[in-house]
Amino acid sequence: MQGSERLMTGHHTTGLAPYALRCERLAEPLGVDERAPLLSWRLASGRRGDAPALYRVRVRTEAGEQVWDTGEVADPAAVSVRYSGAPLTPRTRYRWEVVVTAEDGTTGQAGSWFETGQLSPAAWQACWITHDTSDLDVVDAPEEGEVALTDHGLQPAVRLRRTFEVTASEVTASPEVTASRKAPGSPVRARLYVTARGLYEMRLNGHRVGDAELAPGWTDYRDRIDYQVHDVTALIGEGENVLAATLADGWWSGFVGFDPRRSGAHYGAFPELLAELHLDHANGDRKVIATDGSWRTRRSPIRYADLLMGECHDLRRDTPGWDRPGFGDADGWLPAMVTGADHDLITAAVAPPVRAMRDLPARTVTRIGGDRHLVDFGQNFAGRVRLVARGLTPGARVTIRHGEALDDDGALYTDNLRTADATDVLIAGGDAETVFEPRFTYHGFRYAEVTGLPALDAADITGVVLHNDTPWAGDFACSDPDVERLYQAICWGQRSNFVSVPTDCPQRDERLGWLADAQVFLPTACLNADVAAFFEGWLREVRGAQSSDGCFTNVAPRLAGVADEGAPGWGDAGVLVPWHLYQAYGDERILERNLDAMTAWVDHVHRHNPDLVWRHRVGPHFADWLAPAPTPRDVVATAYFARSTDLTARAAEILGRTETAQRYGALGRHIVKTFAEHFVTPEGVVAGDTQTGYLLALAFGLLPEHLVPRAAERLAGLVEAAGPGVTTGFLGVGLVAPVLDACGRPDLAHALLRRTDPPSWLYPLRHGATTIWERWDGYIPGRGFQAAAMNSFNHYALGSIGEWLYQGVAGLAQTPGSAGYRELLVRPRPGDLTWARASYESVRGMIRTSWTRADGVLRLEVSVPPGATAIVHVPTGDPGGVRESGVAVADATGVQVIGTEARTLLCRVTSGNYRFTAADPRLAAP
Numbered sequence: 062m063q064g065s066e067r068l069m070t071g072h073h074t075t076g077l078a079p080y081a082l083r084c085e086r087l088a089e090p091l092g093v094d095e096r097a098p099l100l101s102w103r104l105a106s107g108r109r110g111d112a113p114a115l116y117r118v119r120v121r122t123e124a125g126e127q128v129w130d131t132g133e134v135a136d137p138a139a140v141s142v143r144y145s146g147a148p149l150t151p152r153t154r155y156r157w158e159v160v161v162t163a164e165d166g167t168t169g170q171a172g173s174w175f176e177t178g179q180l181s182p183a184a185w186q187a188c189w190i191t192h193d194t195s196d197l198d199v200v201d202a203p204e205e206g207e208v209a210l211t212d213h214g215l216q217p218a219v220r221l222r223r224t225f226e227v228t229a230s231e232v233t234a235s236p237e238v239t240a241s242r243k244a245p246g247s248p249v250r251a252r253l254y255v256t257a258r259g260l261y262e263m264r265l266n267g268h269r270v271g272d273a274e275l276a277p278g279w280t281d282y283r284d285r286i287d288y289q290v291h292d293v294t295a296l297i298g299e300g301e302n303v304l305a306a307t308l309a310d311g312w313w314s315g316f317v318g319f320d321p322r323r324s325g326a327h328y329g330a331f332p333e334l335l336a337e338l339h340l341d342h343a344n345g346d347r348k349v350i351a352t353d354g355s356w357r358t359r360r361s362p363i364r365y366a367d368l369l370m371g372e373c374h375d376l377r378r379d380t381p382g383w384d385r386p387g388f389g390d391a392d393g394w395l396p397a398m399v400t401g402a403d404h405d406l407i408t409a410a411v412a413p414p415v416r417a418m419r420d421l422p423a424r425t426v427t428r429i430g431g432d433r434h435l436v437d438f439g440q441n442f443a444g445r446v447r448l449v450a451r452g453l454t455p456g457a458r459v460t461i462r463h464g465e466a467l468d469d470d471g472a473l474y475t476d477n478l479r480t481a482d483a484t485d486v487l488i489a490g491g492d493a494e495t496v497f498e499p500r501f502t503y504h505g506f507r508y509a510e511v512t513g514l515p516a517l518d519a520a521d522i523t524g525v526v527l528h529n530d531t532p533w534a535g536d537f538a539c540s541d542p543d544v545e546r547l548y549q550a551i552c553w554g555q556r557s558n559f560v561s562v563p564t565d566c567p568q569r570d571e572r573l574g575w576l577a578d579a580q581v582f583l584p585t586a587c588l589n590a591d592v593a594a595f596f597e598g599w600l601r602e603v604r605g606a607q608s609s610d611g612c613f614t615n616v617a618p619r620l621a622g623v624a625d626e627g628a629p630g631w632g633d634a635g636v637l638v639p640w641h642l643y644q645a646y647g648d649e650r651i652l653e654r655n656l657d658a659m660t661a662w663v664d665h666v667h668r669h670n671p672d673l674v675w676r677h678r679v680g681p682h683f684a685d686w687l688a689p690a691p692t693p694r695d696v697v698a699t700a701y702f703a704r705s706t707d708l709t710a711r712a713a714e715i716l717g718r719t720e721t722a723q724r725y726g727a728l729g730r731h732i733v734k735t736f737a738e739h740f741v742t743p744e745g746v747v748a749g750d751t752q753t754g755y756l757l758a759l760a761f762g763l764l765p766e767h768l769v770p771r772a773a774e775r776l777a778g779l780v781e782a783a784g785p786g787v788t789t790g791f792l793g794v795g796l797v798a799p800v801l802d803a804c805g806r807p808d809l810a811h812a813l814l815r816r817t818d819p820p821s822w823l824y825p826l827r828h829g830a831t832t833i834w835e836r837w838d839g840y841i842p843g844r845g846f847q848a849a850a851m852n853s854f855n856h857y858a859l860g861s862i863g864e865w866l867y868q869g870v871a872g873l874a875q876t877p878g879s880a881g882y883r884e885l886l887v888r889p890r891p892g893d894l895t896w897a898r899a900s901y902e903s904v905r906g907m908i909r910t911s912w913t914r915a916d917g918v919l920r921l922e923v924s925v926p927p928g929a930t931a932i933v934h935v936p937t938g939d940p941g942g943v944r945e946s947g948v949a950v951a952d953a954t955g956v957q958v959i960g961t962e963a964r965t966l967l968c969r970v971t972s973g974n975y976r977f978t979a980a981d982p983r984l985a986a987p
Contacts, residue, residue: 075106075107075108076106076107076108076111076163076167076169077104077105077106077108077111077112077113077161077163077167077168077169077927078104078105078106078161078169078170078171079102079103079104079159079161079169079170079171080102080103080104080105080171081102081103081902082100082101082102082157082159082171082172082173083099083100083101083102083173084098084099084100084101084157084173084175085098085099085175085411085594086099086101086591086593086594086597086646087413087594088173089173089174089175090175090176091176091178091252091289091290091291091292092176092177092178092179092254092288092289092290092409092410093175093176093177093178093409094177094178094179094180094408094409095411096148096149096180097143097144097145098143098144098175099141099142099143099144099648099650100118100120100141100142100143100144100157100159101140101141101142101904102140102141102159102161102171103140103902103903103904103905103906103907103926104140104161104905104906104926104927104928105906105907105926105927106163106927106972106973108973109954109955109971109972109973109974109975110954110955110971110972110973111163111164111927111972111973112137112163112164112927112928112971112972113136113137113139113161113162113163113164113927113928114135114137114162114163114164115133115134115135115136115161115162116131116133116134116136116139116142116159116160116161116162117130117131117132117133117134117159117160117162118130118131118142118157118158118159118160119131119157119158120144120146120155120156120157121155121156121157122153122154122155122156123153123154123155123156128146128147128149128155129144129145129146129147130146133162137928138883138928139928140647140881140904140905140928141648141904143650149177149180150177150180151177151178151179151180151181151184152176152177152178152179152252152339153176153177154174154175154176155174155175155176155177156172156173156174157172157173157174157175158170158171158172158173159171159172176290178254178288178290178409179254179288179407179409182404182405182406182407183404185254185335185337185404185407186337186349186351187335187336187337187351187352187353187402188335188351188352188353188354188399188400188401188402189258189333189334189335189352189399189400189401189402189403190221190333190334190335190352190353190354190356190358190397190398190399190400191219191308191331191332191333191334191358191397191398191400192219192221192308192331192358192359192360192395192397192398193358193395193396193398194330194331194398196360196395214325215364215365215367215370215373216310216314216331216365217360217361217363217364217365218307218308218309218310218360218361218363218365218366218501219307219308219332219358219359219360219361220305220306220307220308220358220359220360220361220383220384221305221306221307221308221334221352221356221357221358221397222303222304222305222306222356222357222358222383222384222388222394223303223304223305223350223352223355223356223357224301224302224303224386225301225302225304225338225348225350226300226301226302227248227297227298227299227300227302227340228299229299248294248297248340248341248342248343249294249341249342249343250292250294250339250340250341251292251293251294251296251297251338251339251340251341252290252291252292252293252338252339253265253270253290253291253293253304253336253337253338253339254288254289254290254336254337254338254339255277255288255289255290255291255306255334255335255336255337256277256286256287256288256289256335256336256407257276257277257308257311257313257332257333257334257335258282258286258313258314258328258329258332258333259308259309259310259311259313259314259315259329259331259332259333259334260275260276260277260308260309260310260311260313260332260366260501261276261277261306261307261308261309261332261334262276262306262307262500262501263291263304263305263306263336264303264304264305264306264307264384265293265296265297265302265303265304265305265338266296266297266298266302266303266384266385266386267303267382267384267385268296270291270293270296271289271291272414272416272417273289273414273415273416274414274415274416274417274500274503274527275311275368275415275501275503275527275560275561276289276414276415277289277410278410278412278414278415278561278562278598279311279312279561279562279618280601280602280618281328281602281605281606281617281618281619282313282328282329282406283328283406284406284602284605285406285408285601285602285605286406286407286408287407287408287409287410287411287598288335288407288408288409288410289410289414290409293338297340300386301386301387302386303384303385303386303388304336304338304350305383305384306334306336307361307363307500307501308332308333308334309332309363309366309500309501310325310331310332310366310367310368310501311332311368311501312327312328312368312561312618313327313328313329313332314326314328314329314330314331314332315366315367315368315369315370316367316368316369316370316480316481316570317368317369317572317573317620318570318571318572318573318620318622318623319479319480319569319570319571319623320620320621320622320623321480322622323621323622324480324570327620327621333400334352335352335404335407336351336352337349337350337351337352338350338351352397353397353399354396354397354398354399355396355397356396356397357391357394357395357396357397358394358395358396358397358398359380359383359393359394359395360378360393361378362374362375362376362377362378362379363375363500363501364378364488366499366500366501366502367501367502368501368502368503368572369480369481369482369483369502369570369572370481370482370483370484370502371482371483371484371485371486371499371502371504372485372486372499372500372501372502373485373486373487373488374486374487374488374497374499375488376487376488376489376490376491376492376495377455377456377488377489377490377491379490410598411594411597411598411601412529412594412595412597412598412599413529413530413531413532413594413595414529414530415527415528415529415530415560415561416527416528416529416530417444417525417526417527418526418527418528418530418556419526420447420523420524420525420526421438421439421440421442421523421524421525421526422438422519422520422523422524423436423437423438423519423520423522423523423524424437424438424439424519425437425519426517426518426519426522428517429471429472429510432512432513432514432515433510433511433512434510434511434512434514434517435467435471435473435508435509435510435511436508436509436510436511436517436519436522437507437508438506438507438508438509438524439507439831440507440524440553440831441465441505441506441507441553441557441830441831441832441854441855442505442506442507442524442526442553442556442557442832443503443504443505443526443527443528443556443557443558443560443567443855444503444504444524444525444526444527445485445498445499445502445503445504445524445525445527446461446485446498446499446509446522446523446524446525447496447497447498447522447523447525448461448487448496448497448498448511448521448522449494449495449496449497449521449522450487450489450494450495450496450497450514450521451493451494451495451521452493452515453489453495453513453514454489455489455490455491456488456489457488457489457513458486458487458488458489458513459486459487459489459497459511459512459513459514460484460485460486460487460511460512460513461484461485461486461487461509461510461511461512462475462483462484462509462510462512463475463483463484463485463504463505463506463508463509463510463568464478464483464506464507464508464509464510465477465505465506465507465508465568465853465854465855466507466508466829466840466846466854467508468845468846469845473508473510474846476846476849477568477569477846477849477852477853477854478568478569478570479569479570479571479849479850480570481568481569481570483504483505483506483568485497485499485502487513498525503527503560503567504567504568505557505566505567505568505569505853505855506568507831509522509524526556527560528556528557528559528560529559529560529561529595531559531590531591531592531594531595532590532591532902533589533590533591534588534589534590534591534901534902534903535588535589535590535867535899535900535901535902536898536899536900536901537863537866537867537870537871537897537898537899538897538898538899539866539870539871539894539896539897539898540894540895540896540897541815541894543815543817543823543826544814544815544823544866544870544894546826547814547822547823547826547862547866548863548866549831550825550826550830550831550832550833550860551585551589551833551857551860551862551863551866552589552863553831553832553855554832554833554855554856554857554860555582555585555586555589555590555857555860557832557855557857558855558856558857559586559590559592559595560572562574562599562602562617562618563578563579563582563586563595563596563599565578565835565853565856565858566835566853566855566856567855568853568854568855569853573616573620573623574599574602574616574617574618575615575616575631576603576613576614576615576616576617576627576631576632576633576634576635576638577615577628577630577631577634577683577686577791577792577858578791578856578857578858579596579599579634579638580630580633580634580637580638580641581791581792581794581795581858581861582795582857582858582860582861583596583637583638583641583642584641584645584795584861584864585795585857585860585861585862585863585864585867586857587641587642587645587646588863588864588867588868588873588901589863591902593642593645593646593648596638596642597642597651599617600638600639600642600651600654600655602617602618602619603617603634603635603638603658604635604654604655604658605617605618605619606618606619607635607658607661607662608626608665610665611658611661611662611663611664611665612626612627612632612662612665612678613627613631613632613633613634613635613658613662614626614627614632615627615628615631615632615680615681625680626678626680626681627662627680628679628680628681628682628683629675629679629680629682629684629694629697629698629701629702630683630685630697630701630791630792631680631683632662632680633662633701633704633705635655635658635659635662636655636659636662636663636704636705636708636709637704637705637708639651639652639654639655639659639712640652640708640711640712643712643715643880644875644879644880644881645881645904646880646881646904647880647881647882647883647904648881649715649716652712652715652716653716655712656709656712656713656716656718656721659705659708659709659712660709660713660721660725662705663702663705663706663709663725663728665678666678666702666705667702667706667728670702672735673699673702673731673732673735674695674699674735674739675695675698675699675701675702676695676698679694679698682694682698683791684697684790684792685697685751685753685789685790685791685792685793686790686791686792686858687790687791687835687836687837688751688753688788688789688790688791688793689788689790689820689837690751690752690753690788690789691749691751691790692749692751692753692754692757692793693740693748693749693754695739695740695748696740696747696748696749696754696757697753697757697792699732699735699736699739699740700736700757700758700761700763701757702732703729703732703733703736703761703763704761706725706728706729706732707725707726707729707761707762709725710722710723710724710725710726710728710729713725714726733762733763736758736763737763737764737765737768740754740758741758741763741764741765741768741772744771745764745768745769745770745771745772745775746775747772747775750775750779751779751788752776752779752780752783752787752788752789752793752797753788753789753790753792753793753796755772755773755775755776755779755800756776756789756793756796756797756800757792757793757796758772759772759773759776759800759803759804760796760799760800773804773805773806776800776801776804777801777804777806777809780797780801780806780809780812780813781809784816784818785809785812785813785816786813786816786818786820786821787813787816787820787821788820791858791859794858794859794861794862795861795862795864797810797813797862798810798813798814798862798865798869799864799865799868799869801813802865802869802890807869807890807892808892810865810869810890810892811890811892811893811894814862814865814870814892819837819838819841820837820838821837822859822862824837825839825840825854828840828842830854832854832855832856833855833856833857833858833859833860834853834854834855834856834859835851835852835853835854835856835858835859836851836852837859839852839853839854866899867899867901868886868888869888869889869890870889870890870891870892870894870897870899871889871897871898871899871910871911871912872886872887872888872889872890872899872910872912872921872934873885873887873899873900873901873908873909873910874886874887874888876932881903881904881905882903882904882905882908882926882929883905883928883929883930884929884930884931884932885908885925885929885930885931885932886931886932886934887910887921887923887931887932887933887934888932888933888934889910889912889921889934889936891912891914891919891936891982895913895914895915896911896912896913896914897911897912898910898911898912899911903926905926905927905928905929906926906927906928906929907924907926908924908925908926908929909922909923909924910922910923910924912936914981914983917980917981918978918979918980918981919935919936919937919978919979919980919981919982920976920977920978921933921935921936921976921977921978921979922974922975922976922977923970923974923975923977924973924974924975925970925971925972925973925974925975926972927972928972929972930969930970930971930972931969931970932959932967932968932969933967933968933969933970933975933977934962934965934966934967935950935965935966935967935968935977935979936964936965936979936982937964937965937966937979937980937981937982938964938979938980938981938982938983939979939980940961940965940966940979942979942980943966943977943978943979944977944978944979945975945976945977945978946975946976950966950968950977953975955970955971955972955973955975956968956969956970956975957969957970964982965982966979
């Protein structure tokens, strides 16, 4: 099943109307364990100036019993409310509705539902079970072809099954089952609660359960294990039923990361399953089918399945019908081993799952010799292939190797995968046609080399894109095709690296949740997609990895041996990520859940650096990673120390923790003073004299006011001297365009955006890139590839320029004091482009900006959702001549002129759609 990724388009209506109802940021979620869940909605209206005056939320059980009624609440800014009614009960569906009343008394309403999960670890009855680990392959001295040496250490996926009976008295009519199973009915309700230490795929009566991939996802299993809930009512029938599972290593016991001393089995030795099937019957009884010693297990035809190494299906070992009623072949099936009944770490998943989001057809298929073919999907992505193989004899082997690039001879380039084999293998059974699609691995690739088929048609191989189903929320386009391609590359980098956790890369032996990569890219990620629930889930890992000393790690989930102690800019993500999520989504709970961890981190740095210059306990200190011009480490570290302290103080103030806010506010001011004393000369020169040094000082407010213009001028000079060019690394790159813009030099930001020589964003695109590279110079004609030890062609960190595409080029932003887009800032920077547009489905509703320039006229269109306002900067050479919807701007409904700046008219507008026309600012005298 394809996922639900799509560009949100808002809700078309004439009057005020709520839409896109969510519980805990998810649409109609099954398995909510939050006892006071957040209920939210967005607003739309076709009327200018429409705003909600009142809202009312009611929550009922399915039987119609009301459990909560807010009454009419006067709050024109509200688009969410936390449930505070009667205690929610486990495994119960609740229906809720919201009614909003506009200022003119008209109303709009919408309804949805959510369903609670187990609500408590104590509610679980199931045992952890696994296959008898003594029943594994004995590997003799390798012989060519059958058991390769490279297979050693890889484990088979196993199958587990349990039969159970459902009688006619326990079921009620179910047309879906009657049609599909020819059975008279099913239970009133059937829910499957399931998780694994490893990866699982559940089946019920021969049907796959759900569409989640790589479930239950990656967590630090020592702290937390997510479970999922599936509605399987329609799959149950009268008589014998079969609940079945396939279980594979995944992150639990497979290869993860790149440490050769600890390359795999970081959490456990062999995967385990925990599941409960709850059947609510027509007679009122509840039956629970739980994992226990009565289950039967067997090695599956999947000889091994590893996230890094790949997957091998040996169809000669298949046992058709194993997951259906009436299966009589019990040979080789063993009793399941019970490994425990501990449930304390089990929690409901809060993030949308990984899904198969789209199919990519093969762009070209080229025979490269004999039975070898090279497939180009035209796009670097994370996922797998689906291959239709025909005419294979039993035992015939088809091998699929994956790579991001081709070498100068046109062959598949895999050196940069390091120890990740990224190879999938099909060993044919007796079927004339086989569809091969791995299920417990994924790869980062654009090209696939297929060996073992005498012929391969493009229609027989498809790329399957995998990533978390974070609903796409944003869109950007402009008049420069290269910049549009850059935007698409940024988006594909995000898709490729949002696989269970925000990874650095999807292809090599790493794929870790590096904190710095996530924090620098997060502002872009939030504009591209609704990532609130995704990052809420990951922040659990960030907090869980924090040491008792308050030190965040560099990666989350934490992994032994991977630079444990947080470096400046890496560990600081534990502060920066919650802060930006609050700004983007306006949910104070994010700050509530993270403030104690934020203060502990600042205290950790302060305790080891009492002189307020961060030199000690810096971890591996990556500095401004991969910067062509390195910035002094103390400058980077102390700047982030100041930034984290300041944001911690602000978070405490928002939450009403006055004493904490004052304490960290005072500490932050002292760090700023210390930074200036140690690293800034009286002339405004920042130590190291690098772009990143000035960017950090200006963006984080670390300079005395009178030195800001000098530092800004020096930054501009460094950019101009470089080409204009960018010489920043991971930490500086996301700041360069916004800071130049704020310093009055958007022209330089545009110049950097359009540069095509390395280092630049467009250079990789000129050399075939479809995603963002890890290194500015990942490939240079004549020199070839950068060092294979670290040369990913699908990272997102350098793609953090995407934020400025939305906020700078298209002008879609919010004012500095706003959260959750309560007050928009529309401030486009046209540069020499002729048009640009952006849209964003915010927590309040759809926001759109669009501008064009032609025939001496600039046209700016703005859409503001109900309950929000906007400050609009209209670029023009004639502020007095600006018109809105054909009338003088001063006479336009909903528009208030609030001032002018150089070649700009400033207006405040209420909600609605606006169309400004003005003289093109390029026509004004300099």
